[in-house]
Amino acid sequence: MSAVTEVTPPAPAEETAPPSGGSARTRDRLRHGGLALWSVLALLYLFIPVFIVVLFSFNDNQGRFNFTWQGFTFRHWADPFADPDLAKALTNSVEIALISTAIATALGTFMAMALVRYRFRGRSTVDFFVFMPLSSPEVVLGAALLAMFLTLNINTGFVTVVIAHVMFTVSYVVVTVKARLEGMDRHIEEAAMDLGATEWTTFRKVTLPMIAPGVAAAAMLAAAISFDDYVITSFNAGQTQTFPLFIFGATRQGVPAEVNVLATMLLLGVLLLMAGNVLIQKSLARRDTMRAD
Amino acid sequence: MAATEAEADIHLDGVSKRFGDMTAVDDLTMSIPRGSFYAMLGPSGCGKTTTLRMIGGFEDPTAGKVYLGGSDVTQHPPYRRDVNTVFQSYALFPHLSVEKNVAFGLERKKVGKAEALKRAGEALELVQLSHVGKRKPAQLSGGQQQRVALARALVNRPRALLLDEPLGALDLRLRKQLQIELKRIQQDVGITFVHVTHDQEEAMSMADTIAVMNKGQIEQAGSATDLYERPRTAFVANFLGISNLIEAKVTGDQRVTTHDGAQLHAPECAGLTGDVRIGVRPEKITLLPDGEPVPDGYNALRGKVVVAAFLGVSIQYVIQAAGGEELNVFAQNTDGSEPEGLAVGREVQLVWRPEHTFVVERG
Numbered sequence: 001m002s003a004v005t006e007v008t009p010p011a012p013a014e015e016t017a018p019p020s021g022g023s024a025r026t027r028d029r030l031r032h033g034g035l036a037l038w039s040v041l042a043l044l045y046l047f048i049p050v051f052i053v054v055l056f057s058f059n060d061n062q063g064r065f066n067f068t069w070q071g072f073t074f075r076h077w078a079d080p081f082a083d084p085d086l087a088k089a090l091t092n093s094v095e096i097a098l099i100s101t102a103i104a105t106a107l108g109t110f111m112a113m114a115l116v117r118y119r120f121r122g123r124s125t126v127d128f129f130v131f132m133p134l135s136s137p138e139v140v141l142g143a144a145l146l147a148m149f150l151t152l153n154i155n156t157g158f159v160t161v162v163i164a165h166v167m168f169t170v171s172y173v174v175v176t177v178k179a180r181l182e183g184m185d186r187h188i189e190e191a192a193m194d195l196g197a198t199e200w201t202t203f204r205k206v207t208l209p210m211i212a213p214g215v216a217a218a219a220m221l222a223a224a225i226s227f228d229d230y231v232i233t234s235f236n237a238g239q240t241q242t243f244p245l246f247i248f249g250a251t252r253q254g255v256p257a258e259v260n261v262l263a264t265m266l267l268l269g270v271l272l273l274m275a276g277n278v279l280i281q282k283s284l285a286r287r288d289t290m291r292a293d
Numbered sequence: 294m295a296a297t298e299a300e301a302d303i304h305l306d307g308v309s310k311r312f313g314d315m316t317a318v319d320d321l322t323m324s325i326p327r328g329s330f331y332a333m334l335g336p337s338g339c340g341k342t343t344t345l346r347m348i349g350g351f352e353d354p355t356a357g358k359v360y361l362g363g364s365d366v367t368q369h370p371p372y373r374r375d376v377n378t379v380f381q382s383y384a385l386f387p388h389l390s391v392e393k394n395v396a397f398g399l400e401r402k403k404v405g406k407a408e409a410l411k412r413a414g415e416a417l418e419l420v421q422l423s424h425v426g427k428r429k430p431a432q433l434s435g436g437q438q439q440r441v442a443l444a445r446a447l448v449n450r451p452r453a454l455l456l457d458e459p460l461g462a463l464d465l466r467l468r469k470q471l472q473i474e475l476k477r478i479q480q481d482v483g484i485t486f487v488h489v490t491h492d493q494e495e496a497m498s499m500a501d502t503i504a505v506m507n508k509g510q511i512e513q514a515g516s517a518t519d520l521y522e523r524p525r526t527a528f529v530a531n532f533l534g535i536s537n538l539i540e541a542k543v544t545g546d547q548r549v550t551t552h553d554g555a556q557l558h559a560p561e562c563a564g565l566t567g568d569v570r571i572g573v574r575p576e577k578i579t580l581l582p583d584g585e586p587v588p589d590g591y592n593a594l595r596g597k598v599v600v601a602a603f604l605g606v607s608i609q610y611v612i613q614a615a616g617g618e619e620l621n622v623f624a625q626n627t628d629g630s631e632p633e634g635l636a637v638g639r640e641v642q643l644v645w646r647p648e649h650t651f652v653v654e655r656g
Contacts, residue, residue, distance in 0.1 A: 187384035193371040196401035
């Protein structure tokens with residue numbers, strides 16, 4: 001709010017000033033001030049909910065609800081896994097994320113290799129279908145998957161959630177790894193084979209180490225998307241609870257403050273991953289500039 | 294291996310490569326003798342790099358066979374071919390140290406780690422880069438990276454080394470320096486070098502044999518002297534150095550008549566009849582002021598000076614011949630002045646010895 005008072009008052013004072021350059025300068029200052037104001041508002045809009053989640057993990061709330069501030073406490077932080085359903089939902093989410101990420105990353109990396117390195121019949125069709133899950137509404141994907149599982153008489157549960165998550169995260173992996181592969185000099189792999197490495201050795205010793213940052217980024221992305229997916233999961237989860245499903249269910253009967261604690265922990269985890277990502281990107285950028293010399 | 298000097302180390306037999314509708318290499322047959330420095334020279338798109346890539350195993354020929362040391366390797370992948378390549382982009386492994394880059398091929402051959410590093414060290418010594426072994430390729434200059442790529446290939450003691458425009462990305466000074474170094478290394482290690490380039494000077498200064506390629510075929514192969522003094526096609530005559538070509542007709546034994554009626558003596562026209570073009574290099578022509586006697590037995594044409602450019606070491610003339618062509622003439626600056634009789638606008642005679650006349654088909 002302080003930004004508003006800082007910017008607006010000088011305007012009328014300067015507008016009355018006689019020098020010719022004055023009004024242009026005022027407009028300039030207004031423009032800069034306006035930009036700063038909008039930036040602050042946009043950031044507040046983005047971060048106030050997050051801040052409230054963190055704050056209310058310290059709320060000394062009574063009863064089932066955690067919506068009004070009633071005092072500060074570390075009570076919820078002492079034992080965040082007190083609610084056995086919540087703990088189970090969180091473990092499920094972590095397991096689903098890890099398994100589906102591992103499968104999707106392996107599958108997606110090889111798909112990207114095939115799409116970039118080889119010209120085969122149906123290549124552009126595959127390219128198109130890989131992008132489909134990125135652009136179709138999640139409700140459609142979720143419903144379609146459920147319909148398929150029902151038709152095939154497969155009971156929905158942990159396994160179907162993993163299958164569903166692999167299906168839509170693999171697209172993100174393909175897109176991310178493809179970008180990295182496309183930027184790689186094809187001759188480097190040829191050089192490895194020229195020096196006696198078979199296709200598999202070339203992949204292990206040269207291609208994989210070179211695209212590793214892309215693969216790591218893809219895996220992080222896949223894990224994050226899997227972990228917080230609600231819509232598709234809700235169609236295919238059966239009796240299995242995941243963290244997002246649990247929170248959504250809990251909001252109907254009052255949210256335990258432990259949810260805030262876990263959310264805050266996750267937030268910290270994500271921030272650490274992001275910092276790591278920035279460091280990787282920086283070291284890569286340094287390597288690339290050195291090559292340019 | 295009981296190899297004689299003359300044995301073909303690399304042999305292509307009727308090799309073609311088509312990409313869709315485009316024919317990159319067209320029914321090419323060639324033999325590269327063991328231990329030679331063989332240059333493939335041509336403009337971009339002439340098929341020279343594709344030919345090299347088929348020898349290395351990176352492209353499958355559409356037709357024909359590739360032989361290395363007498364055995365058919367047409368179906369072999371690159372890692373089963375006894376040749377190594379130096380790529381134009383160097384293609385060093387960015388995630389490995391220089392030393393590990395050079396040892397890569399040896400490790401694939403199951404040479405022990407210690408032995409591999411030792412030999413890698415020796416190879417780096419050969420290219421005078423022992424001190425950068427621990428660095429990453431990105432920390433080296435372009436010229437150093439090029440030399441690492443060379444060491445990485447040479448350390449495997451291949452049957453032949455394939456060089457794909459290895460100096461193309463370097464500046465002129467460095468290129469000159471590395472040309473000499475490459476030639477020295479080739480003489481030291483004594484293996485076959487196949488060098489692809491579009492730079493005629495590079496090919497001429499380094500190679501024992503030059504194959505001039507055009508449109509997927511070899512126009513002519515031979516020593517630099519052969520190609521320069523006795524080009525067999527107009528393309529070769531124009532691609533290597535500057536040529537003066539004049540339309541003519543073979544009229545008898547070693548005799549040709551130019552389109553404007555001048556009679557010339559051409560000892561080299563054996564085998565050609567009918568419409569041809571005769572050529573002579575600019576530095577072989579002597580200009581004489583109008584009216585001076587032509588030396589006995591010399592070929593002579595008449596013309597008029599259009600341009601006379603004083604370049605210090607030489608004077609470069611452009612002469613409009615009686616038949617209409619503009620001919621280039623280089624005259625050594627031996628007198629220290631521009632001769633008055635050869636000034637712009639003067640009528641002059643162009644004379645040269647008959648053995649300097651070459652004859653090419655009219656294409």
